Amino acid sequence: MQLKGCSLEFRDKYNLSVHMVRHTGEKSFQCQSAGCTKTxxxxxxxxxxxxxxxxxxxxxxxxxxxxxxxxxxxxxxxxxxxxxQKPFRCNWPGCEYQACYLNRLQSHKLRHTGEKPYKCSQCEWTFRLSHHLKTHMLKHTGERPHECPHTACDKRFQSKQAMRTHFKRTHSK
Known part of the structure; x- marks a missing residue:
């Protein structure tokens, strides 16, 4: 079984459906622990x-x-x-990249192929990494999940990096 436009093949519908999430970015299982927003x-x-x-x-x-x-x-x-130690090595000709995690090597290999398997369901943007799609989706939803940790500040941001930049520029003087 195979998805149109994807080079990977699967033995059964379950594994195909699990893989499809890589393309859609859908994450419907949410952690119920207090204060945790992971999906x-x-x-x-x-x-x-x-x-x-x-x-x-x-x-x-x-x-x-x-x-x-x-x-x-x-x-x-x-x-x-x-x-x-980085046991996972890229086998692309001329590339010396090494990783300590297999999933990092797999993400790295997409740089060589140019493949961007994560497609936004709202627009035509595609992404190499799932967390880039997740961050991008915040533009469509308007959600700002990252709150400034400064007690006197109520600003919220779409990315951790934007929140950190704000904190350093505004509160670390």
């Missing part, structure tokens, strides 16, 4: 995320205060933050 494309991804709100992080980093639910998460963290 996910699948129930499985939401379940993994919800563990971050629990206290059973038994895999602790020896280098910093980070702690994880799974040993594999700790291994990737140590590799990324402390040892600098």
């Amino acid at each position: 996910y494309a699948t129930k499985a991804a939401l379940d993994v995320h919800q563990n971050t709100h629990s206290d059973n992080r038994r895999f602790k980093c020896n280098e910093c205060d980070a702690a994880f639910i799974r040993k594999t998460q700790l291994t990737v963290h140590v590799s990324d933050k402390h040892t600098g």
Whole structure:
């Protein structure tokens, strides 16, 4: 099974439907923890995320205060933050990019192909990364989810970066 305009193939409808979310950006599973606004494309991804709100992080980093639910998460963290090991290498001719996460390598490879699999449902814009589509969608909804942390300021922003820039320029003098 295959989507029109996509090079990937799937064995069944379930895996195809999970993959379709990459193109639509739809994330209908929302975390219900207080103060958390994270949303996910699948129930499985939401379940993994919800563990971050629990206290059973038994895999602790020896280098910093980070702690994880799974040993594999700790291994990737140590590799990324402390040892600098990047086991995933780009096989594009002439490219020396390396990543500590497989999904970062997969996103990087889209730079070579020019593929932008995330399409806005409201306009013709397409994006290489799903979080770029998510940020773009805020332009259509008008939503401003990022609140300035300064107690005397009630400004809100569409992106964390815009909020940080505002905070530095306005409140860090």
